[in-house]
Amino acid sequence: MFYMLKGDRGGQALLLLLSIAVVLVPVLNLVVPEGHALHVSTFTVTLLGKYLAFALLAVAVDLVWGYMGILSLGHGAFFALGGYAMGMYLMLQIGDRGVYGNPDLPDFMVFLNWQEVPWFWQGFDNFWFAMIMVALVPGLLAFVFGALAFRSRVTGVYLSIMTQALTYALMLAFFRNEMGFGGNNGLTDFKDILGFSLQSDSTRVALFIASAAALALGYLACRAIVVSRLGKVVVAIRDTEDRVRFIGYRVDHIKLAIFTFSAVLAGIAGALYVPQVGIINPGEFSPLRSIELVVWVAIGGRATLYGAVLGAFIVNYSKTYLTGAAPEVWLFALGALFVLVTLYLPNGLAGLSKKKEAAA
Amino acid sequence: MLSFVTKNRFLPVWLLGLCLLPALASATPPVGSDAFAQAVERLQVKSYKEREAAVAALISSQDERVKPVLEAMLNARLFYTKKDKITVIGIKTKDGFSITGVLDQKSLGNASKSQLKKIKVNNKLRRILRAGIAALTLSDPAPEVRLSAVKQMYGKLGNAGIQILTTHFETETDSKVREEIQTLLHIHDLSSDDRNTVLKAVAALSKSLHPEVRNKLELLKDSTDQEISAASGDALKHIQEQLAFYAKVKTAFFGLSLGSVLVLAAIGLAITFGVMGVINMAHGELIMLGAYTTYVIQQLMPQYIGMSLLVAIPAAFLVSGAVGILIERLVIRHLYGRPLETLLATFGISLILQQTVRTIFSPLNRSVETPQWMSGFLEINPALSLTYNRLYIILFCLLVFAVLFLVIKKTSLGLSVRAVSQNRAMARAMGIRASRVDALTFGLGSGIAGIAGVALSQITNVGPNMGQDYIIDSFMVVVFGGVGNLWGTLIGGFSLGIANKFMEPWAGAVLAKILVLVFIILFIQKRPRGLFPQKGRVN
Numbered sequence: 001m002f003y004m005l006k007g008d009r010g011g012q013a014l015l016l017l018l019s020i021a022v023v024l025v026p027v028l029n030l031v032v033p034e035g036h037a038l039h040v041s042t043f044t045v046t047l048l049g050k051y052l053a054f055a056l057l058a059v060a061v062d063l064v065w066g067y068m069g070i071l072s073l074g075h076g077a078f079f080a081l082g083g084y085a086m087g088m089y090l091m092l093q094i095g096d097r098g099v100y101g102n103p104d105l106p107d108f109m110v111f112l113n114w115q116e117v118p119w120f121w122q123g124f125d126n127f128w129f130a131m132i133m134v135a136l137v138p139g140l141l142a143f144v145f146g147a148l149a150f151r152s153r154v155t156g157v158y159l160s161i162m163t164q165a166l167t168y169a170l171m172l173a174f175f176r177n178e179m180g181f182g183g184n185n186g187l188t189d190f191k192d193i194l195g196f197s198l199q200s201d202s203t204r205v206a207l208f209i210a211s212a213a214a215l216a217l218g219y220l221a222c223r224a225i226v227v228s229r230l231g232k233v234v235v236a237i238r239d240t241e242d243r244v245r246f247i248g249y250r251v252d253h254i255k256l257a258i259f260t261f262s263a264v265l266a267g268i269a270g271a272l273y274v275p276q277v278g279i280i281n282p283g284e285f286s287p288l289r290s291i292e293l294v295v296w297v298a299i300g301g302r303a304t305l306y307g308a309v310l311g312a313f314i315v316n317y318s319k320t321y322l323t324g325a326a327p328e329v330w331l332f333a334l335g336a337l338f339v340l341v342t343l344y345l346p347n348g349l350a351g352l353s354k355k356k357e358a359a360a
Numbered sequence: 361m362l363s364f365v366t367k368n369r370f371l372p373v374w375l376l377g378l379c380l381l382p383a384l385a386s387a388t389p390p391v392g393s394d395a396f397a398q399a400v401e402r403l404q405v406k407s408y409k410e411r412e413a414a415v416a417a418l419i420s421s422q423d424e425r426v427k428p429v430l431e432a433m434l435n436a437r438l439f440y441t442k443k444d445k446i447t448v449i450g451i452k453t454k455d456g457f458s459i460t461g462v463l464d465q466k467s468l469g470n471a472s473k474s475q476l477k478k479i480k481v482n483n484k485l486r487r488i489l490r491a492g493i494a495a496l497t498l499s500d501p502a503p504e505v506r507l508s509a510v511k512q513m514y515g516k517l518g519n520a521g522i523q524i525l526t527t528h529f530e531t532e533t534d535s536k537v538r539e540e541i542q543t544l545l546h547i548h549d550l551s552s553d554d555r556n557t558v559l560k561a562v563a564a565l566s567k568s569l570h571p572e573v574r575n576k577l578e579l580l581k582d583s584t585d586q587e588i589s590a591a592s593g594d595a596l597k598h599i600q601e602q603l604a605f606y607a608k609v610k611t612a613f614f615g616l617s618l619g620s621v622l623v624l625a626a627i628g629l630a631i632t633f634g635v636m637g638v639i640n641m642a643h644g645e646l647i648m649l650g651a652y653t654t655y656v657i658q659q660l661m662p663q664y665i666g667m668s669l670l671v672a673i674p675a676a677f678l679v680s681g682a683v684g685i686l687i688e689r690l691v692i693r694h695l696y697g698r699p700l701e702t703l704l705a706t707f708g709i710s711l712i713l714q715q716t717v718r719t720i721f722s723p724l725n726r727s728v729e730t731p732q733w734m735s736g737f738l739e740i741n742p743a744l745s746l747t748y749n750r751l752y753i754i755l756f757c758l759l760v761f762a763v764l765f766l767v768i769k770k771t772s773l774g775l776s777v778r779a780v781s782q783n784r785a786m787a788r789a790m791g792i793r794a795s796r797v798d799a800l801t802f803g804l805g806s807g808i809a810g811i812a813g814v815a816l817s818q819i820t821n822v823g824p825n826m827g828q829d830y831i832i833d834s835f836m837v838v839v840f841g842g843v844g845n846l847w848g849t850l851i852g853g854f855s856l857g858i859a860n861k862f863m864e865p866w867a868g869a870v871l872a873k874i875l876v877l878v879f880i881i882l883f884i885q886k887r888p889r890g891l892f893p894q895k896g897r898v899n
Contacts, residue, residue: 071700148885157639157699158888161835162881168832169877172870287832291641291707298704331715338708342701343694 004223010306010350011223015216021048022212026205042201045208046276051316052211053273056218058296058308060265063222065294066303067231068258069238074163075266076290077170078138080280082267084174085137087187087280088121089130090198094191107189108182118180127194134271135264142263143256150252150259155241164287171285186281193275204276211272215309218265222305225258234258235303292334299341301350310349396423400447400462403433403479404440411479412488419492427496429462434489438462439476450476495524503534510540522548543568550576558588566595569602569743606743611861617750619857620757621819623850624812625830626837627764630849631805632684633838635768635781638692638802639699641707643834644827645714646806649683650676650813651822652717655726666731669814676810683713684806688799696798710827718824725823734818749818756815761850764808768846777801781844836880842890852891856880 005011025048028040057079064070096103100110105117123129145166149159177183196203225231236244237251245251274280283289293312300311315337322330345351399421402414415433418426432438432449439459440447448468450457456472481489497509513525522545529541547570549561562580565573577599580592625647632640640646654672661668687709695702734752739745768774776797779787788794820826841852856876863872884890 071703145881148882152885152888154884154888157703158839158884160639160700160703161839162884164832165836165877165881169874169881172874172877176870288828291704294704295708328715328719331711331718335708335711335715338711339691339705342705342708343691346701 002220004220004227006227008223008306010304010310010353011219014219014306014309018212018216022209025208029205030201042204045201045204047320049204049208049211049276050273051313052208052215053269053276054293054296054316055309055312056211056215056269056272057266057293058300058312059215059218059222059305060262060269061293062297062300062302062305062308063225063265064259064262065297066305066308067226067238068234068255069241070255070259071160071294072163072259072262073160073287073290073294074167075262075293076287077163077167077285078142078263078266079270079273079293080170080174080282080284081138081141082134082270083274083280083284084181084187084270085124085130085133085267086271086274087190088124088133088181089127090190090193090275091187092117092121092125093193094189097191098189106182106187108177108185109180112177120180131271134267138263138267138270139260142260146256146259147252150255153252164290167285167290168287171282171287174282174285182281184282186279186283187274188279188281190275190278198275198278207272207276211276214268214272218268219305219309221261222265225261226305230254295334295338295341297348299337299345299348301348304348304350307348307350314349395421396425397463400429401445403438403447404445408482408485411481412485415485415488415492419495425462425465427493430489430493430496433479433481434486434493436478436481438479440479441471442475442477447479448476491524495528498524498528503537506532506534506537507540510537510544513544543570543573547572547576550580555585555588559591562588562591562595566598567602569599569606569741571742574599603743606741610744611865612858613746613750615858615861616754616854617857618861619854620754621816622833622837622857623853624753624757624760624815625809626834626841626849626853627761627846628805628807628809628812629834629838630841630846631764631768631808632802633835634844634846634849635777636798636801636805637699637781637843638696639703639706640687640692640802640805641703641831642687642710642713642827643806643809644829644831645710645717646680646684646809646827647813647816647830648717648822648824648827649680649713650810651728651817651826652721652726652813653679653810654814654817655721655728655822658729665729666733669731669734669818672814672817673811676814677807678810680810680813681803681807684809685799685803687806688802692802693795693798710831714824714827721824723824725821728817728822730818753815753819760808760811761846764804765846767804773797773800773804777804836877838890839884840880840890842892845890845892848890848892 002015005015025040025045028038029042029045032039034041057075060078061072061075064072064075091106094106098107098110100107102110105114109117124133145163149162154162173179174181174186175184181187190198192198193203193207196206198204225234233244233249233254237249237254241251270280270284292315296311296315297308298311299315300309301307315334318333319330322333341348395417399414399417402417403411405411405414415430418429428449429438429447437449437451438447439450439457441459446468447462448459448471449462450459450471453470456470457476459468459471459476460466461468494509494513498506500506500509510525525541525545529538529545532538532541543565546561546564546568549557550565552558552561558580562577565577574596577592577596581589581596583589583592625644628646629640629643632638632643653676654669657672657675658665658668661671687706691705691709692702695705730749734749737745737747738751766774768777776787776792777800779790779792780794780797780801784794787797816826816830820829837853837856838849840856841848841850859879860872860876863875867875887893
């Protein structure tokens with residue numbers, strides 16, 4: 001069943017760790033009493049859940065960058081769109097518990113003096129509809145953007161800059177109050193999901209498990225693509241696109257399929273991220289965020305998939321630690337990471353272990 | 361042609377003297393200071409009628425001390441001492457008044473309120489005083505002073521004012537002032553009872569863009585007189601057309617100034633990205649360094665704000681250029697041929713530079729002062745005035761472009777740069793030290809970014825994040841214009857700026873920007889190599 005993990009020791013280790021975490025973390029959080037040395041606080045559970053969502057996002061980026069050679073500086077946009085779709089569902093679950101107590105309208109719409117929920121919010125009170133949108137909206141955007149870009153063979157740096165412009169334009173758009181997505185403040189103040197309170201420990205643990213499961217499934221799916229015949233063509237496109245085209249493959253179709261799939265994964269990651277952190281705002285669209293997540297992949301190691309997960313965890317853990325301990329050092333550290341990794345670790349941390357294997 | 365203005369009107373006696381005023385302004389007053397002293401003394405009489413006559417005598421005395429006296433009187437600051445009957449100007453202090461004698465203009469120390477008697481004015485006297493002051497200002501030798509005096513009379517024109525202007529008009533030599541006076545007199549004629557006078561005035565005013573004209577014509581349009589109504593309707597239509605035209609010119613000007621900001625920000629990138637093919641994400645931070653250099657130079661020479669800006673231009677070039685060369689030698693050199701890695705590394709550098717500036721200068725915005733010669737505006741007509749700072753930015757942008765263009769096309773450095781970018785191996789075979797050329801080219805592009813920072817410091821906030829605001833725009837301009845082509849950057853920047861400003865009125869600033877971005881994204885799909893594609897190392 002796990003044929004795709006054959007020979008992928010990093011992936012095997014990752015899945016093993018994930019399965020252990022899924023069993024151990026809930027037990028340590030819910031069963032072991034608070035104050036006990038082994039107790040895992042709910043805060044930590046949520047933090048880990050957040051990292052898992054980021055890891056899934058990093059895997060999505062690695063698929064297009066590591067294997068297909070497209071450096072997308074706009075994956076933050078797909079992540080944020082998925083997050084907004086989830087946020088809209090959560091927003092409509094608040095009901096009359098908002099500050100204004102309006103049972104139909106979210107607070108920010110009451111504040112803007114709107115009379116009714118706009119058409120594009122219709123249906124988001126249904127969880128399954130929202131979940132379809134989580135995948136559909138980023139997927140559709142990636143499909144349209146990719147169809148245009150790949151057909152006219154916009155590649156390399158140009159494509160990177162275009163994806164950056166895309167996320168920048170979306171950020172500007174979502175900052176506008178008229179867009180109907182809460183403007184500057186975004187969507188927040190969520191109360192519950194599927195009827196379970198977002199504040200309760202068990203919901204948090206459930207979200208953690210869902211994130212771990214999503215990461216595992218996403219990883220397996222990407223891995224399955226990579227080891228398939230399709231995956232071989234994808235790598236070939238990365239290395240010499242023209243030759244693949246001359247052999248007779250429809251390069252633009254393949255690129256489009258992978259790019260869209262990756263965007264859907266990013267959207268799902270966003271949807272898992274939002275209920276755990278409790279807010280989604282236009283800042284998620286900022287070009288800086290998108291570039292930052294490319295660095296997770298670069299540090300972990302491109303074209304390994306498990307390296308992306310590793311990178312996401314390491315960078316985000318250091319961010320959590322450094323922004324708390326010495327905020328002014330964080331940007332220095334991140335900047336230095338960018339420079340040093342590209343100069344001295346072109347294959348990332350995963351590349352280090354490979355080198356050792358090769359040496360041994 | 362102005363005869364119809366003066367005819368049938370009573371000319372007050374006290375104004376007669378004024379007719380001579382402009383002609384005599386430069387000559388020494390023939391009437392002597394005695395006339396002035398007598399007139400001042402006469403101000404102290406009780407009756408308002410007498411006082412009016414005294415003011416008239418004062419004005420015709422031609423003495424240079426008259427204007428301050430009239431102004432003081434108008435502002436209720438003219439007094440005379442109860443004891444010695446000396447006329448004084450009093451400025452209110454904490455306890456009483458600090459007084460100055462009118463005749464000898466010497467300070468007489470302090471006086472309490474009870475020691476002074478105010479020379480009172482009524483409404484009629486106030487009007488006369490205002491007209492008198494205006495007339496005296498009109499005789500000022502400087503045309504600008506006369507022009508502003510005329511402009512101040514809009515809407516406050518009584519019959520007396522009309523007389524003054526009419527008489528002054530005969531002797532006025534400056535064409536601008538004459539034009540202004542004529543407009544003013546015509547506006548006055550619009551409310552005349554005489555049909556022909558009104559019609560003539562309407563015809564004369566159909567080219568005027570003064571807002572007052574529009575208001576008056578708007579009223580006349582509803583006139584019962586068919587002819588007047590039709591004439592003013594036509595005149596209004598003509599004026600509206602002109603206004604719409606000037607509004608477009610103004611938008612185009614704003615567009616050009618935004619475009620020149622874009623070009624300035626992007627032109628350094630056109631060198632590093634366009635010619636060398638290096639994706640320099642730290643470009644925005646090099647602009648920021650230039651802006652901070654301007655700030656530091658101003659701090660070093662606070663007395664010479666105007667000069668400091670000129671000093672800052674070469675200084676910013678050197679600072680940003682040096683940092684650029686450092687970046688090239690330490691990082692980019694190792695990454696040639698790997699553009700995506702260069703992008704990441706330079707992005708890391710941009711974070712480090714931002715945080716460095718934040719640590720040194722604080723995360724808050726710094727204010728860079730605007731020198732005197734950059735503020736104010738150039739008024740072309742009442743509907744169109746261009747601010748100097750925008751005007752200078754456009755000129756500066758063109759200048760920087762021209763210099764850069766000449767450097768690339770005419771100097772030996774430029775020749776090497778082009779040679780290396782077209783065929784690196786062949787250039788090296790011809791004895792060009794390619795890696796040195798790389799460093800210098802990158803330094804040049806970075807230095808230009810620094811110069812852009814000097815210009816931007818004059819129109820936006822100088823803060824650690826300012827670079828980020830420009831980096832995406834800069835890339836858009838270069839990609840849109842066509843990589844490797846300086847002209848493309850210039851034309852791309854200007855057309856994006858103008859397009860942005862023309863969309864702003866109906867779309868709003870943010871939406872206009874989004875639309876421009878979407879347009880570029882779609883445009884690149886159609887023409888992946890931009891407006892003016894050119895071969896370069898990027899291929």
